Amino acid sequence: MSVEESLKPLFSAITELKPSFIDRLSQAVSIPSVSSDESLRPKVFEMAEFLKSQLITLGAEDIQMRDLGIQPPPVVDPKLQLPPIVLARFGQDPAKKTILVYGHYDVQPASIEDGWATEPFTLVQKDDKLIGRGSTDDKGPVIGWLNSIEAHRKVGLELPVNLVCCFEGMEESGSLGLEELVAQESDKYFKGVDAVCISDNYWLGTKKPVLTYGLRGCNYYQITVSGANADLHSGVFGGIIHEPMTDLFKVMSQLVDVKGNILIPGVNEMVAPVTAAEDKLYDPIEFSAEELSQAAGADTGYFDDKKDILQHRWRFPSLSLHGIEGAFSGAGAKTVIPAKVVGKFSIRTVPDMDSDKLDQFVFDFVKAKFAELGTKNKLNVELIHGGAYWVSDPFNDNFTAAANATKLVWGVDPDLTREGGSIPITLTFEQELKTGVVLLPMGRGDDGAHSINEKLDVPNYIEGVKTLSAYLHYYAAGAK
Amino acid sequence: MSVEESLKPLFSAITELKPSFIDRLSQAVSIPSVSSDESLRPKVFEMAEFLKSQLITLGAEDIQMRDLGIQPPPVVDPKLQLPPIVLARFGQDPAKKTILVYGHYDVQPASIEDGWATEPFTLVQKDDKLIGRGSTDDKGPVIGWLNSIEAHRKVGLELPVNLVCCFEGMEESGSLGLEELVAQESDKYFKGVDAVCISDNYWLGTKKPVLTYGLRGCNYYQITVSGANADLHSGVFGGIIHEPMTDLFKVMSQLVDVKGNILIPGVNEMVAPVTAAEDKLYDPIEFSAEELSQAAGADTGYFDDKKDILQHRWRFPSLSLHGIEGAFSGAGAKTVIPAKVVGKFSIRTVPDMDSDKLDQFVFDFVKAKFAELGTKNKLNVELIHGGAYWVSDPFNDNFTAAANATKLVWGVDPDLTREGGSIPITLTFEQELKTGVVLLPMGRGDDGAHSINEKLDVPNYIEGVKTLSAYLHYYAAGAK
Ligand SMILES: [Zn+2]
Ligand SMILES: [Zn+2]
Ligand SMILES: [Zn+2]
Numbered sequence: 038m039s040v041e042e043s044l045k046p047l048f049s050a051i052t053e054l055k056p057s058f059i060d061r062l063s064q065a066v067s068i069p070s071v072s073s074d075e076s077l078r079p080k081v082f083e084m085a086e087f088l089k090s091q092l093i094t095l096g097a098e099d100i101q102m103r104d105l106g107i108q109p110p111p112v113v114d115p116k117l118q119l120p121p122i123v124l125a126r127f128g129q130d131p132a133k134k135t136i137l138v139y140g141h142y143d144v145q146p147a148s149i150e151d152g153w154a155t156e157p158f159t160l161v162q163k164d165d166k167l168i169g170r171g172s173t174d175d176k177g178p179v180i181g182w183l184n185s186i187e188a189h190r191k192v193g194l195e196l197p198v199n200l201v202c203c204f205e206g207m208e209e210s211g212s213l214g215l216e217e218l219v220a221q222e223s224d225k226y227f228k229g230v231d232a233v234c235i236s237d238n239y240w241l242g243t244k245k246p247v248l249t250y251g252l253r254g255c256n257y258y259q260i261t262v263s264g265a266n267a268d269l270h271s272g273v274f275g276g277i278i279h280e281p282m283t284d285l286f287k288v289m290s291q292l293v294d295v296k297g298n299i300l301i302p303g304v305n306e307m308v309a310p311v312t313a314a315e316d317k318l319y320d321p322i323e324f325s326a327e328e329l330s331q332a333a334g335a336d337t338g339y340f341d342d343k344k345d346i347l348q349h350r351w352r353f354p355s356l357s358l359h360g361i362e363g364a365f366s367g368a369g370a371k372t373v374i375p376a377k378v379v380g381k382f383s384i385r386t387v388p389d390m391d392s393d394k395l396d397q398f399v400f401d402f403v404k405a406k407f408a409e410l411g412t413k414n415k416l417n418v419e420l421i422h423g424g425a426y427w428v429s430d431p432f433n434d435n436f437t438a439a440a441n442a443t444k445l446v447w448g449v450d451p452d453l454t455r456e457g458g459s460i461p462i463t464l465t466f467e468q469e470l471k472t473g474v475v476l477l478p479m480g481r482g483d484d485g486a487h488s489i490n491e492k493l494d495v496p497n498y499i500e501g502v503k504t505l506s507a508y509l510h511y512y513a514a515g516a517k
Numbered sequence: 518m519s520v521e522e523s524l525k526p527l528f529s530a531i532t533e534l535k536p537s538f539i540d541r542l543s544q545a546v547s548i549p550s551v552s553s554d555e556s557l558r559p560k561v562f563e564m565a566e567f568l569k570s571q572l573i574t575l576g577a578e579d580i581q582m583r584d585l586g587i588q589p590p591p592v593v594d595p596k597l598q599l600p601p602i603v604l605a606r607f608g609q610d611p612a613k614k615t616i617l618v619y620g621h622y623d624v625q626p627a628s629i630e631d632g633w634a635t636e637p638f639t640l641v642q643k644d645d646k647l648i649g650r651g652s653t654d655d656k657g658p659v660i661g662w663l664n665s666i667e668a669h670r671k672v673g674l675e676l677p678v679n680l681v682c683c684f685e686g687m688e689e690s691g692s693l694g695l696e697e698l699v700a701q702e703s704d705k706y707f708k709g710v711d712a713v714c715i716s717d718n719y720w721l722g723t724k725k726p727v728l729t730y731g732l733r734g735c736n737y738y739q740i741t742v743s744g745a746n747a748d749l750h751s752g753v754f755g756g757i758i759h760e761p762m763t764d765l766f767k768v769m770s771q772l773v774d775v776k777g778n779i780l781i782p783g784v785n786e787m788v789a790p791v792t793a794a795e796d797k798l799y800d801p802i803e804f805s806a807e808e809l810s811q812a813a814g815a816d817t818g819y820f821d822d823k824k825d826i827l828q829h830r831w832r833f834p835s836l837s838l839h840g841i842e843g844a845f846s847g848a849g850a851k852t853v854i855p856a857k858v859v860g861k862f863s864i865r866t867v868p869d870m871d872s873d874k875l876d877q878f879v880f881d882f883v884k885a886k887f888a889e890l891g892t893k894n895k896l897n898v899e900l901i902h903g904g905a906y907w908v909s910d911p912f913n914d915n916f917t918a919a920a921n922a923t924k925l926v927w928g929v930d931p932d933l934t935r936e937g938g939s940i941p942i943t944l945t946f947e948q949e950l951k952t953g954v955v956l957l958p959m960g961r962g963d964d965g966a967h968s969i970n971e972k973l974d975v976p977n978y979i980e981g982v983k984t985l986s987a988y989l990h991y992y993a994a995g996a997k
């Protein structure tokens with residue numbers, strides 16, 4: 038029997054189970070598991086318990102609520118417990134392939150005062166939209182995996198793979214403890230995992246499904262310029278001392294040009310050239326400059342061409358100036374000469390940029406430009422946060438399974454996309470488990486994750502469950 | 518009888534009254550009349566009442582507590598009353614000259630938690646220092662005038678001039694209502710004023726008294742660059758849109774060079790050249806580059822030469838970059854592309870800079886540099902606060918009287934100084950009353966007005982009362 042044949046009854050069951058699936062998501066959304074709000078930490082734990090009870094009901098084995106200990110500072114409550122990482126398995130058949138699915142059960146903050154049209158922690162169905170905090174990020178996809186199990190059980194279809202679930206509760210707050218756990222469990226709980234599927238991003242637009250095969254990295258720097266030992270009055274000291282702000286502006290203004298080109302020697306030279314094969318991947322992608330203007334709320338883009346826009350968002354580096362710590366930042370007119378200012382900027386990284394070399398290029402350039410100034414102020418430049426880029430072969434077994442599943446459910450080949458931001462856990466799974474990761478999104482580009490009125494379209498939710506299910510079957514059938 | 522002869526018994530009385538004078542200052546300091554703290558507003562009123570009772574005791578006439586109405590927003594209490602301006606006269610003899618003395622009875626905030634060694638609102642005498650908030654700024658000088666009256670009464674010496682007192686309670690909070698009152702009363706309460714004396718600044722150093730004949734003005738500008746309609750994520754938008762921060766840094770970095778030279782065409786050309794006579798005024802001034810390094814807490818000055826330092830502080834313009842509103846200003850690493858940023862800078866102005874022309878030069882330059890960028894973001898540049906410079910003839914009758922008084926009491930010719938900052942009321946009195954103003958300071962350069970452990974040295978307080986008194990007598994004797 039072909040994969041498609043065997044999926045027919047499963048898909049019918051998924052369609053029939055729609056009310057039950059929506060009810061399950063509704064229960065999940067009703068628990069305000071906001072990881073960044075210490076006062077709501079008990080709700081994050083409650084959400085973990087909800088998942089555990091669902092997993093038990095669905096027949097999961099070896100369920101483990103992994104204690105991550107106390108949250109490190111800065112915290113208000115020094116004894117604040119981290120929510121557990123929930124681990125579970127469905128099947129341990131050595132004859133089957135093993136897929137690890139990752140998702141997060143914590144959510145962003147939300148309050149009706151922020152401008153929500155409805156109570157954010159009550160899932161409301163309006164037209165064909167399921168509105169509520171976490172609907173698309175990331176409770177929809179997490180519950181989606183559970184729904185798939187339920188549908189398999191209902192039609193008596195055996196899961197085609199061993200499924201390992203890894204659901205964390207701190208994703209919106211830096212994924213504290215996750216990397217360590219993945220490393221520790223790589224040859225224990227996660228032993229034998231053949232492929233990883235993460236459903237925690239979005240279609241590029243609103244109509245065409247995508248698979249995501251790349252993420253930019255990010256190296257975040259700060260430049261500290263210090264002069265006097267306290268802020269000075271510009272009336273008394275203006276015109277007679279080297280002002281740290283003047284020096285900082287001179288240096289930071291030379292990092293990038295007004296068209297976004299990075300001016301630090303050596304950086305652009307590290308970027309892998311676009312191959313003809315890669316360039317062709319951009320041809321079918323549905324996207325336009327208008328969509329960019331709409332998203333930014335202004336017509337301030339550099340490019341009109343689709344490929345230019347997407348490639349500069351996804352596969353070329355960028356440098357952004359974020360702000361200054363220690364300078365006047367309020368409204369009005371304060372006549373201060375700040376004594377010590379810390380300029381912040383970051384570089385989005387892509388293949389084949391070497392992170393250490395990049396740091397060195399940045400440090401050398403900043404120091405050279407500062408030295409040219411001939412100022413008596415002091416300089417320090419440092420990397421304060423780093424995260425590597427990730428790119429996968431979009432035609433490996435894992436992606437092929439996801440592409441086949443998408444094609445079957447949505448009737449189109451998915452666009453192959455990257456993202457400009459980073460999802461650090463992707464690289465962690467790939468490196469620690471030495472296996473491939475596919476990013477298989479459920480929601481659409483306009484879902485408003487992290488915004489007010491976050492939603493998940495009913496078709497994305499229900500067809501999404503079908504896609505996740507079909508992915509498992511195609512992977513089982515096709516993986517070598 | 519010479520002025521010096523007639524002052525002898527007065528000076529003896531002042532020396533004898535020292536305990537009473539310290540007690541009067543102690544009472545004044547014990548009232549925490551912090552004008553910027555709404556919760557302490559009743560204390561500002563209490564301080565006004567304290568002055569009124571002192572003025573009554575000392576025989577003042579025509580005492581008026583001038584109601585200034587409700588404080589305009591921003592305020593917490595929409596009905597917050599402004600403290601009164603206290604007006605009083607001693608004598609209305611048409612045969613005598615009339616001197617207006619100005620001071621303020623409000624003070625800066627202070628709390629022991631800020632690092633004060635003693636309770637800030639309790640005047641503590643330690644060695645020869647009177648420590649307490651307001652001791653030098655500006656309760657010492659205000660009470661100093663009252664002490665002078667008391668001493669005259671004690672020895673039965675008639676005041677040689679008609680004295681008009683103008684004491685305000687909002688100086689530390691923008692002198693709300695003062696300018697209007699001075700304008701209104703110019704030919705009423707203040708009619709016939711021949712000269713104005715303000716004792717609300719400091720010696721340049723700690724050893725030599727000064728008279729101050731100039732203040733720089735200040736034009737404060739902001740440059741607004743706006744792009745998207747909301748802050749954007751640099752992962753998603755970095756590399757594809759014009760970033761307002763990049764544009765702002767490009768423009769602001771071109772305003773001034775690293776040695777403090779203003780790069781806006783036309784600005785330096787407006788500055789009056791230093792004449793030989795003016796330059797000679799700097800010869801006797803006691804000051805060294807070491808004092809600058811000590812004040813700044815760092816050796817980051819542009820100049821080693823005394824004249825260079827003082828002239829660039831007092832009589833050349835300067836341009837300082839103060840900060841950015843709307844950008845990331847916190848600690849850590851936030852990967853935001855700010856949608857709208859407002860850069861703040863100010864230019865300290867001196868003779869003969871025309872304020873309107875200066876604005877036009879600034880606007881033209883900023884707009885031209887922005888246009889050169891070829892960005893799609895939007896620019897706005899505006900003046901948000903302006904205050905004119907002030908310079909007096911340091912050899913007129915008013916200054917001569919003050920110089921003679923200083924010489925008699927301290928035994929040296931005072932240094933003739935300017936200040937880099939502004940005291941806007943100086944110009945207001947000069948323009949509205951069409952008369953000269955002298956700035957005759959009581960305290961020393963290290964008094965720490967606005968800082969912790971503010972103090973006034975006992976000799977400065979007591980000899981200061983003698984100086985203020987002698988000033989009145991020399992003015993009466995010498996003014997044409
Ligand atoms: Zn997420
Ligand atoms: Zn999220
Ligand atoms: Zn003052």
Ligand SMILES: [Zn+2]
Nearest residue numbers: 654689966967
């Ligand atoms: Zn003050």
